[in-house]
Amino acid sequence: MLEICEIFSSVQGEGWRQGIASVFIRFFGCNLKCKFCDTPLAFKKRILMDEKEIINQVGILAKKKARISNVVITGGEPYIQDFSMLANLLKKDGYFVAVETNGTIWREIGVDWICVSPKRQAMKFLKNGYDPRFKKIAGEFKYVIEKKADIDFIDRSITQPVILQPVNNELRVTKMLFNAIKKSGVPNWFFRPQLHKILGVK
Numbered sequence: 341m342l343e344i345c346e347i348f349s350s351v352q353g354e355g356w357r358q359g360i361a362s363v364f365i366r367f368f369g370c371n372l373k374c375k376f377c378d379t380p381l382a383f384k385k386r387i388l389m390d391e392k393e394i395i396n397q398v399g400i401l402a403k404k405k406a407r408i409s410n411v412v413i414t415g416g417e418p419y420i421q422d423f424s425m426l427a428n429l430l431k432k433d434g435y436f437v438a439v440e441t442n443g444t445i446w447r448e449i450g451v452d453w454i455c456v457s458p459k460r461q462a463m464k465f466l467k468n469g470y471d472p473r474f475k476k477i478a479g480e481f482k483y484v485i486e487k488k489a490d491i492d493f494i495d496r497s498i499t500q501p502v503i504l505q506p507v508n509n510e511l512r513v514t515k516m517l518f519n520a521i522k523k524s525g526v527p528n529w530f531f532r533p534q535l536h537k538i539l540g541v542k
C-alpha cells in the first residue's frame with residue numbers, strides 16, 4: 341500500500357523535461373517544510389492505494405485522449421515510501437518513469453529520470469542539501485530561487501543540467517536570475533519559469 345495524494349494528467353510545467361504530456365502521481369507527505377512549498381495538498385489529502393489500483397488509474401488517464409507515455413512520480417517527497425514495485429510495474433507497462441525529489445532520502449529504485457531539487461533547510465543534515473549518491477544518477481537538478489542566498493547555495497560541481505526556477509515566477513526574482521546567469525557564465529545553468537502557473541492550469 342502507498343500513501344497517495346492525487347493522480348492527474350497534465351503537461352510537465354517545469355524542469356528540463358518541461359512540455360511533455362504526463363500523468364502525475366503525487367505522493368502524500370514530505371520530510372521538509374519549505375515556506376514557499378506550492379503543494380500544500382500533499383500534506384492534507386491522503387489516500388491509501390495499492391500498486392495495481394495506481395497503475396489502473398494511470399492507465400485510464402494515459403489513454404483518455406492520447407497515449408501518454410510519461411509518468412511523473414512527485415510529492416511531497418516520494419522517497420519517504422518504497423515505490424520500487426510501482427516503478428517496476430510502470431516500466432513493464434512501457435511508461436517512461438520520472439521522479440521529482442528533494443534528494444534527502446536515498447533509496448535505490450530503478451527509474452528513467454530523477455530530478456533532484458535540493459532545499460537549503462536540508463543543509464542542517466546534508467552537505468549541499470542532498471544525498472551525494474544522487475549526483476551519479478540524477479538527470480537534472482532544480483533549484484527554487486527566492487533570494488541571492490539561494491543562488492549561492494547551488495552546488496557548482498554538478499555536471500547535469502541545473503534548472504533555476506524563480507519562486508512563483510516572481511518578476512523581481514526572474515530579473516535577479518537573469519543577471520546571475522549572465523554574470524556567472526556557467527554553461528549548465530538554465531532559467532525555467534513554471535509554465536503551468538503562467539497558464540493558470542494544474
Ligand code: SF4
Nearest residue numbers: 370372374377416442
Ligand atoms: S521539499 Fe518540496 S514538497 Fe517538501 S516542503 Fe519543500 S517544496 Fe514542499
